[in-house]
Amino acid sequence: MEALIKAFDVNITGLIFQVINFLLLLYLLNRFMFKPLLERMDERSTKIARGLEDAEAAARDRELARAEREAALSDARREAAEMLASANKIAADTRDEILAKARAEAEGVTARATEEIGAEKERAMAELRASVADLALAAAGKVVRAQMDGPTQRRLVEEFLAEAPAGGRAGAERN
Amino acid sequence: MPEEAGEHGESLIHVAIKAEKLFDLGPIAVTNSMVGTLIATVVLAWLAWWATRNATVVPGRLQGFLEFGVDFMAGVVRGQHATRWRAILAPVLTIFLLVLFANYVGLLPGVGTIAVNVVSDGHTTSVPMIRPASADLNFTLALALIAFVLFVSWGIRANGLRGYLKETFIANPPYMTPLMTPIHIVSELSRIISLSMRLFGNIFAGEILLAVMLALTFVVVPTVFLGLELIFGAVQALVFALLTLTYITLATAGHGGGHDEPGDTPHHDADDAALGAGAH
Numbered sequence: 001m002e003a004l005i006k007a008f009d010v011n012i013t014g015l016i017f018q019v020i021n022f023l024l025l026l027y028l029l030n031r032f033m034f035k036p037l038l039e040r041m042d043e044r045s046t047k048i049a050r051g052l053e054d055a056e057a058a059a060r061d062r063e064l065a066r067a068e069r070e071a072a073l074s075d076a077r078r079e080a081a082e083m084l085a086s087a088n089k090i091a092a093d094t095r096d097e098i099l100a101k102a103r104a105e106a107e108g109v110t111a112r113a114t115e116e117i118g119a120e121k122e123r124a125m126a127e128l129r130a131s132v133a134d135l136a137l138a139a140a141g142k143v144v145r146a147q148m149d150g151p152t153q154r155r156l157v158e159e160f161l162a163e164a165p166a167g168g169r170a171g172a173e174r175n
Numbered sequence: 176m177p178e179e180a181g182e183h184g185e186s187l188i189h190v191a192i193k194a195e196k197l198f199d200l201g202p203i204a205v206t207n208s209m210v211g212t213l214i215a216t217v218v219l220a221w222l223a224w225w226a227t228r229n230a231t232v233v234p235g236r237l238q239g240f241l242e243f244g245v246d247f248m249a250g251v252v253r254g255q256h257a258t259r260w261r262a263i264l265a266p267v268l269t270i271f272l273l274v275l276f277a278n279y280v281g282l283l284p285g286v287g288t289i290a291v292n293v294v295s296d297g298h299t300t301s302v303p304m305i306r307p308a309s310a311d312l313n314f315t316l317a318l319a320l321i322a323f324v325l326f327v328s329w330g331i332r333a334n335g336l337r338g339y340l341k342e343t344f345i346a347n348p349p350y351m352t353p354l355m356t357p358i359h360i361v362s363e364l365s366r367i368i369s370l371s372m373r374l375f376g377n378i379f380a381g382e383i384l385l386a387v388m389l390a391l392t393f394v395v396v397p398t399v400f401l402g403l404e405l406i407f408g409a410v411q412a413l414v415f416a417l418l419t420l421t422y423i424t425l426a427t428a429g430h431g432g433g434h435d436e437p438g439d440t441p442h443h444d445a446d447d448a449a450l451g452a453g454a455h
Contacts (some may be wrong), residue, residue, distance in 0.1 A: 008375075009193030013203055014313030015320070018212065022321055025216050026269045033223035034265055036230040037238070037245050044232050 133161055188386045189287070192379070194311040195302040197293060207303055208311030211286070215276035215308055221274040251417070255424045263423055266325055270318060271416035274309060274374065278408030281307030281382055288389075289384060309378035310412070312371060319370035323363075327442055330426030339426075366422060377411045 137157055144153070193210035208296045234242055248268050253260040280286060283305075290301040308314040331339045343363070346355035381404045388397040 007192060008312040010312055010316060011204075014206065014209070014311070015317045016196070017203070017209060018308075018314050018317030019321060021216055022214055022269070022273065022318065025220060025273055026266060028220045029223050029269050029272065030265045032220070033227055033241065034245060034268060036227045037242050038249070039260070040232055040238075041242060041246065047232060148219050162289070 129161070133157065136161075183341045185187050188390050189290070189301075189303060189385075190383055190386070194306055194313065195293070195300075195301060196295065197291065197304070206308040206311070207315075208308050208314060210305050211311075212277060212308040212314060214305065215273060215280050219272055219276045227253055248416070252420060256427065263329070263420070266321070267416050267420050268321065268424075270419055274318065275409060275412035277308035277314065278378055278412060279405070280305065280379060281310060281385075282404055282408070287382060287386065307378060307382060309374055310382050312375050315371035316367070317375040318374075318415065319367045322370055322415075322422065323367050325419060326422040326426040329423045333427035339397050366418075369419060374411055377407060381407055396397065 137154065138155065140153065183188050194206035196204045196206050197210070198205055229235075230238055245268065247265055248271065249260065252264045256263050259395060286305045287303045289304050291304050292299050293302045324434075330342075333339075334342060343358050343359060344352070346352045346359070385397060385400055385404060388400050409427060
């Protein structure tokens, strides 16, 4: 054994040097290599796991957003249709109303015109009656001036005229 | 002529089974293998610092490469020790990297060939300035002792001191103790020798092989052997680290008492692995 140790020159200094060297290297490698690398690798695996989770959540959100968007779109479409229908209805109503009003107004105007025409005719008639009486008196006076005095003649003519119908034609025919 | 040839041969192939002293630093005799150890250590520590100084979540090429290695070893350790894998990973991975770099120091140009003159006992000898650390038994024995301390301490941590001593010194069944216990102790201690000698032998032989090939042949032939040594260096580093892990697994699994069944399978697996690696 001793010969072996001597042959290989195994000595305590060499052994201690190598042990210290190993422990130092163990510390250095652990501090500068294993720990940072393992930490980064752990970090990476958690990050990848979280990324996958996030991607799943994003896909879920996207699906949700799509459904929401479609719902909103169909709502908007329905609302627009409703608005269009109500606008059409309002327009039709308004048109009917305006037409009715115009019709009523036209009728009013016609009625008023008719009334005025009637009144005018009445007045013309009265004027005509007066002038016809005067003319008849003058003519009769010329015919029977001497035989009759004025007031009696006049009373007779007026009676005649009062008996005559409003049209005046009967009175004229009687004359 | 024969003397000349002899001298010529000696200067071409320098074979020393032990590390050679370069100079004294106080009480410490600095050997050429210490220089090799320091080179491996410094390069490794610098690489660790440099490659991870800007470690990011999205890795670059170098960081990705290192992560691949760390993750590979972490996967192996995690497969054996699901809960305490981080505490076991650091020493096992350090052993692997240190042995790997120590082996590869021997393949650098100039290592083993650049010599300095050292005066000892009155006469001058020519000594290679750098010797790969793994070709010095002090290095491999120190690592084997560290591995021994690791697996004994993990055994104690896993089974308790009583449990560990009982397991080591009392056989199952107990009447087999006189026969089994000495075998068990020898097998535990022989791991130190097998670990250290396997690594030393492989790398030392590789160094001699390279030296011989350099002396005997042209440029191309040693290159082939350099390539082979690259593979052997990695394999030996892996064997050393995985055997350390296997011994830790054996020590923590236990094979007695209440947890017989879960301990049984890894025990046999680990034994097979140990045999397989030993065969190499």
